[in-house]
Amino acid sequence: MEKSPHSVAKINNRRHSCLLRFPVEFKGEVTSILFSLHCIPMYAVTYSCIVIILHGFGAISFGTVLLITFKTSEAHQVRWLDSITANPLKRLCKAGSSSVLQRLQPLNKILLRSKLQNYDSSWNIDILPSTYPPANLAITRTQKRPGDVIFVFHGGCEFFEAPENGNVIYDPVNRTVGSTATFSCSSGYVLSGNASLECLETKEWNATNDVSCVAECNRDETQVTVLRRTCMKTCVTAGDCLRGRPCVCDGVCGLSCIPTARVNYCDVTLVQVDNTVVTLDPATLVFGTVATISCSPGHLPIGGTREIQRSCLGNGDWSDGSLTCIPSDACRNPPEIENASHDVKLYYANGESLRYSCNSGYASGSNSYLRCVDGNWSEANIRCIAVQCSPPDATENGRKDGSGTDYNDRVSFSCDQGFSLHGESVLICQGDGTWSADVPECTDTCRNPPEIENASHDVKQSYANGERLHYSCNLGYVLGSNSYMQCVDGSWLEQVINCRAVQCTALDTPVNGSKDGSGTGYNDRVEFSCDQGFSLHGESVLTCQSDETWSADAPKCTAKSCGYPGDINNGGIIEGVYTYPNSVTYVCDEGFTLNGQTTRTCQTTQDWSGIAPSCNPVQCPALFTPVNGRKDGSGTGYNNRVEFSCDQGFSLLGESVLTCQSDGTWSSHVPECTGYCQKPREDVMWVFNDSCQGISVQPNKCGLSYLCDDGYFPINQKVIWSCSKGIWQKNAEPICST
Numbered sequence: 001m002e003k004s005p006h007s008v009a010k011i012n013n014r015r016h017s018c019l020l021r022f023p024v025e026f027k028g029e030v031t032s033i034l035f036s037l038h039c040i041p042m043y044a045v046t047y048s049c050i051v052i053i054l055h056g057f058g059a060i061s062f063g064t065v066l067l068i069t070f071k072t073s074e075a076h077q078v079r080w081l082d083s084i085t086a087n088p089l090k091r092l093c094k095a096g097s098s099s100v101l102q103r104l105q106p107l108n109k110i111l112l113r114s115k116l117q118n119y120d121s122s123w124n125i126d127i128l129p130s131t132y133p134p135a136n137l138a139i140t141r142t143q144k145r146p147g148d149v150i151f152v153f154h155g156g157c158e159f160f161e162a163p164e165n166g167n168v169i170y171d172p173v174n175r176t177v178g179s180t181a182t183f184s185c186s187s188g189y190v191l192s193g194n195a196s197l198e199c200l201e202t203k204e205w206n207a208t209n210d211v212s213c214v215a216e217c218n219r220d221e222t223q224v225t226v227l228r229r230t231c232m233k234t235c236v237t238a239g240d241c242l243r244g245r246p247c248v249c250d251g252v253c254g255l256s257c258i259p260t261a262r263v264n265y266c267d268v269t270l271v272q273v274d275n276t277v278v279t280l281d282p283a284t285l286v287f288g289t290v291a292t293i294s295c296s297p298g299h300l301p302i303g304g305t306r307e308i309q310r311s312c313l314g315n316g317d318w319s320d321g322s323l324t325c326i327p328s329d330a331c332r333n334p335p336e337i338e339n340a341s342h343d344v345k346l347y348y349a350n351g352e353s354l355r356y357s358c359n360s361g362y363a364s365g366s367n368s369y370l371r372c373v374d375g376n377w378s379e380a381n382i383r384c385i386a387v388q389c390s391p392p393d394a395t396e397n398g399r400k401d402g403s404g405t406d407y408n409d410r411v412s413f414s415c416d417q418g419f420s421l422h423g424e425s426v427l428i429c430q431g432d433g434t435w436s437a438d439v440p441e442c443t444d445t446c447r448n449p450p451e452i453e454n455a456s457h458d459v460k461q462s463y464a465n466g467e468r469l470h471y472s473c474n475l476g477y478v479l480g481s482n483s484y485m486q487c488v489d490g491s492w493l494e495q496v497i498n499c500r501a502v503q504c505t506a507l508d509t510p511v512n513g514s515k516d517g518s519g520t521g522y523n524d525r526v527e528f529s530c531d532q533g534f535s536l537h538g539e540s541v542l543t544c545q546s547d548e549t550w551s552a553d554a555p556k557c558t559a560k561s562c563g564y565p566g567d568i569n570n571g572g573i574i575e576g577v578y579t580y581p582n583s584v585t586y587v588c589d590e591g592f593t594l595n596g597q598t599t600r601t602c603q604t605t606q607d608w609s610g611i612a613p614s615c616n617p618v619q620c621p622a623l624f625t626p627v628n629g630r631k632d633g634s635g636t637g638y639n640n641r642v643e644f645s646c647d648q649g650f651s652l653l654g655e656s657v658l659t660c661q662s663d664g665t666w667s668s669h670v671p672e673c674t675g676y677c678q679k680p681r682e683d684v685m686w687v688f689n690d691s692c693q694g695i696s697v698q699p700n701k702c703g704l705s706y707l708c709d710d711g712y713f714p715i716n717q718k719v720i721w722s723c724s725k726g727i728w729q730k731n732a733e734p735i736c737s738t
Contacts, residue, residue: 327347331350369382386406398441626673
């Protein structure tokens with residue numbers, strides 16, 4: 001809605017004026033405007049004339065009755081004025097000075113005669129349409145200068161007229177902050193746009209008034225399917241749509257969210273067809289644009305409809321409709337000629353010739369063309385005459401049944417007993433005047449032996465009575481039964497001949513190998529391969545042959561051999577198998593030790609793992625010479641001997657000969673050379689251990705302790721002497737005391 005100019009009420013007098021402005025949006029009938037006029041005069045004045053100027057009431061029709069009430073602050077000076085028509089300017093002066101003035105009751109002298117006796121006199125003007133309650137507008141006073149006061153009226157939110165076929169309800173009715181405007185539609189109409197608006201503190205509604213009441217528009221899924229329509233998003237109001245799209249009716253798609261402002265929404269080339277003129281309304285090609293299609297000059301429509309209209313739909317397609325226009329001098333519907341046909345077209349251009357062709361069984365007897373001349377066909381002088389075949393001859397030794405020679409007539413042939421028919425038994429008269437085949441023959445010879453599937457035979461023009469015809473099976477097939485046919489009285493004696501497909505026996509998969517292919521038919525191939533470490537012995541590919549045998553025996557997979565690994569000095573190999581994946585074990589001769597790996601394994605490369613070990617002679621540790629003795633021999637190898645002896649005065653304790661054994665150890669420990677100790681003191685009684693041999697001379701390791709005579713007691717009870725290398729080792733001297 002456009003905002004109207006400020007409404008102004010201006011009161012003039014001789015020395016000062018009071019000016020009021022109404023920045024209110026008016027449309028339709030105006031609600032009550034209440035205000036107070038506060039003037040601050042320099043001195044008291046008398047108002048002899050009032051001028052009211054109303055602007056912005058353009059929507060109020062001429063003749064609208066306004067009720068205007070003036071009153072001063074003094075209650076007894078209230079005056080009324082009524083029946084003021086809504087012209088842009090009316091002057092209200094002395095009684096009787098204007099023909100437009102009417103009073104509700106007689107008044108003496110002038111319409112209004114009052115003086116402002118103080119600085120706060122007030123005037124109220126009510127504009128009261130009979131059907132609307134007061135608007136209760138608020139007033140803000142702004143003083144500009146003495147004698148000139150401007151009043152700015154702050155009303156509620158904009159007044160909306162009810163939509164066509166609908167209604168609007170304000171709650172509360174004065175449209176102040178917080179008020180709501182609720183729209184509704186009459187029965188049979190649905191609301192499009194915002195159903196409810198709210199008045200904000202800015203005296204503006206929270207959304208644009210885009211409300212309209214449209215006829216009910218529901219989506220028809222059946223028609224959508226039949227017409228193959230693509231529908232946009234369904235909606236009830238614009239609030240259901242995104243990106244500000246309105247909710248509008250889109251035919252069978254019902255209410256949908258459509259970008260109605262988008263130009264070139266539909267492709268005009270889709271409605272531009274040959275020989276037509278297209279007019280767009282509007283030309284911007286928005287949703288709903290109507291394309292009116294009519295024939296171009298010099299062309300006429302087919303079917304009587306001179307123009308059609310197609311609408312731009314919500315999915316960017318055009319509504320259904322077609323118009324076909326042809327040149328005005330063209331020909332249509334050529335005449336039908338009996339037993340003839342022609343090419344069919346929508347129309348035939350002026351001067352174009354149309355050729356007729358006689359149907360099968362008929363031949364042209366005259367002209368075969370018609371010509372289009374200025375929209376009319378030339379005179380038809382075309383005839384198609386039925387064809388005739390010449391009568392067929394009778395066959396020797398046979399009979400003929402039928403004598404017709406017209407198109408599609410049939411003649412049948414049969415042979416006498418003992419003769420066979422060679423050729424077609426039925427001949428048909430064809431459209432070109434010839435029979436469908438030559439006249440057959442009746443003979444006692446045989447012709448055209450039966451064909452056996454997957455078999456062949458010698459070919460001759462005829463076969464004598466009693467002759468046998470041998471069949472042979474094609475390559476890949478073998479004979480399963482009788483191999484010949486016999487001619488008997490001009491007919492082939494029925495025999496069962498069967499050539500079945502070659503089948504070889506199924507092949508097994510070799511041990512330690514694999515098989516690729518399982519076919520057993522003729523020329524089928526089976527490939528063989530071996531697992532790692534095994535070699536194929538035999539053919540790798542076998543083919544099934546025509547005699548139902550394979551081209552070779554099935555191959556085998558044998559383990560790969562690494563061969564004998566070789567001998568080693570002073571050792572050998574424990575007997576084993578020299579193929580993959582077996583191993584051999586090495587051992588050394590007695591007196592030798594193995595240096596390297598004990599075993600080696602045969603690998604898939606037919607090589608032995610690692611390298612062969614060696615056998616080294618056994619070595620015993622070197623022996624030392626005993627103290628007080630001698631050693632004879634220094635060898636430490638296997639079976640080497642070392643002899644030992646003692647110096648004079650010493651005896652050998654242990655083995656005198658040591659031998660190096662196969663395990664690298666000597667046969668015994670190194671012996672010792674031991675001496676003898678002298679007889680110990682005789683003033684004590686000695687006790688010898690088992691190592692002592694006598695009391696005169698004591699060997700090594702001989703030990704003794706002492707005893708005291710009767711009446712004496714040992715002072716050192718733990719005296720122990722031992723003989724070591726001919727010397728007594730003493731820990732103390734024996735002492736006996738009473």
